Structure formats: structure tokens, C-alpha cells
Amino acid sequence: MTDVVKVADKGHVRTITLNRPDKKNALSNELAWGVVAAVEDAAKVDDVWVVAITGSGDSFCAGLDLSGGERKRSETLQLAVLRPHIAVLDELDSGLDVDGLRDVAHRVRAGVDEWGLGVLAITHYQRLLSVLRPDVVHVLVGGRIVASGGPDMAEELERTGYAQYITPGDVVADARPVRRPGFTDPI
Secondary structure (H helix, E strand, O other): OOOOEEEEEEOOEEEEEEOOHHHOOOEOHHHHHHHHHHHHHHHOOOOOOEEEEEEOOOOOOOOEOOOOHHHHHHHHHHHHHHOOOEEEEEOOOOOOOHHHHHHHHHHHHHHHHHHOOEEEEEOOOHHHHHHHOOOOEEEEEOOEEEEEEOHHHHHHHHHHOOHHHOOOOOOOOOOOOOOOOOOOOOO
16 A cells, blocks of 8 residues: 555454545545555455545545546546446547556456446547457447447548548538527637
8 A cells, every 4th residue: 555545454444544634635646546456455355344434634535636647547446446337438548648548448448357347438549449449339420320340440440530431511520610690709
């Protein structure tokens, strides 16, 4: 355990203490993963019947103290703790460096392998899918599925782009702005 997470046992109760009082125990990447590890460790001990989580100092937890890729890592931390049946991950790979992308993709993949997590991953890039290994890849244009295929489709899209799937009249995010009566675009 790191210094930002303290663990103590008394009888059948394991107390996990968030230990960043100078930051009001705001969740950093290190603290968040430390709590996950502490909870996972407690689950392996038959003599621990109750887990209590508390904060040191005058605050329990001020919330997230995360920036950039740490926010994406925190999303996968939530998956590890909550263990949902289905996760919709919208552009999980945006803003991540190569190492961060690998870390979050492996955590999501672990959820698929460990507890059967179902994932709808929305992305524009194949690099996330190379770790997640999707069963099916869909191309959406204007809110409609216009093509479907296997993992090889993601590799093809990386090489050729999406232009072949867009037809005249399709409304796409990068198209010119929609004009609404009475609305003046301030930009």
C-alpha cells in the first residue's frame, strides 16, 4: 500500500483511510488505485467481514483531483469498483498518451475477461480497439449504422478513413453549422 492509503484491521472490520489531508483527500490517480487495491485485498481475506472507508484530516473526500488522462483512468477505476454489466465508453482514448491508452484499455479488457463486462466503445481510432479486441465494429453516420464488420474493419478505417461511408445529405459533426431561425452564431 502507498502512503496515501492506510489500512487497519480491528476484529472483522478493515478500515481503509484516504490519507491526503493536505488535499482534503481528493482522489488522485495514486489514491484511487490504492483504494481499489485495498478493497480487492480485503475481498481475499476471509476474516474481513466489513470494509469501512474514511478520510484523514477534516474531510472525507473533496472529489476528483485528476487532470488529462487521469480522468480517463478514473473512469476505468469506476468500472473496477462498481463492476457493471454494461459500460458505454465514449471516446475513452481521447487525450491519452500511448501509456495511458494501454492502461485504460487493459483495465476495460480485464473487466470483459474477469466478470463478463459488456462494452460499447465509441471511438474514432483503431488503437483502442487493438487492445479491446471487439467482436463487431459499426460505422455510424448521422445517427445510423451504415456499415458493420469484424475487427478488420477498424484497421481498414484507420487506413482509408470514413469518407466512403458518407453520402450527400448526411448530417455529420464536422459539416457546416446548422442554421436555425432566430439564432445567430456568435463565432
